[in-house]
Amino acid sequence: MDLDELVTAIGQISSDPFALKLSALLSTWKDDKRDAKELENNVERFIGNTWIDIKEEHKKIYSLWSQFRDDAIHGIGGMTMNERLYCFSLFPRWDNAHTEEERKAIYAKLLANP
Numbered sequence: 001m002d003l004d005e006l007v008t009a010i011g012q013i014s015s016d017p018f019a020l021k022l023s024a025l026l027s028t029w030k031d032d033k034r035d036a037k038e039l040e041n042n043v044e045r046f047i048g049n050t051w052i053d054i055k056e057e058h059k060k061i062y063s064l065w066s067q068f069r070d071d072a073i074h075g076i077g078g079m080t081m082n083e084r085l086y087c088f089s090l091f092p093r094w095d096n097a098h099t100e101e102e103r104k105a106i107y108a109k110l111l112a113n114p
Contacts, residue, residue: 003030004089006068014057018050022061030090035109040073076111084110
């Protein structure tokens with residue numbers, strides 16, 4: 001599951017305002033300066049400090065997040081750059097990066113050394 005698929009799945013599971021905020025947090029991460037570890041910390045903090053009204057929805061969303069976190073973030077060290085771009089849905093940003101600085105920012109975001 002890539003990041004965009006996670007966001008879509010969360011939206012399909014729940015329309016709770018906190019679930020929508022979580023989806024927005026995940027989506028906006030792709031364009032900000034935070035790296036994958038910061039994403040993990042922010043999402044864990046967000047999920048730990050909020051509660052989706054329907055317990056089963058909360059459980060499903062946390063399960064999906066945990067699977068993504070374990071596969072993508074905890075497994076990032078063994079991935080190629082293409083695998084990282086795919087998992088974090090960053091191919092469009094990579095393709096639109098026109099300067100070396102923009103590409104270096106993506107490397108840093110994905111905890112990769114250029």
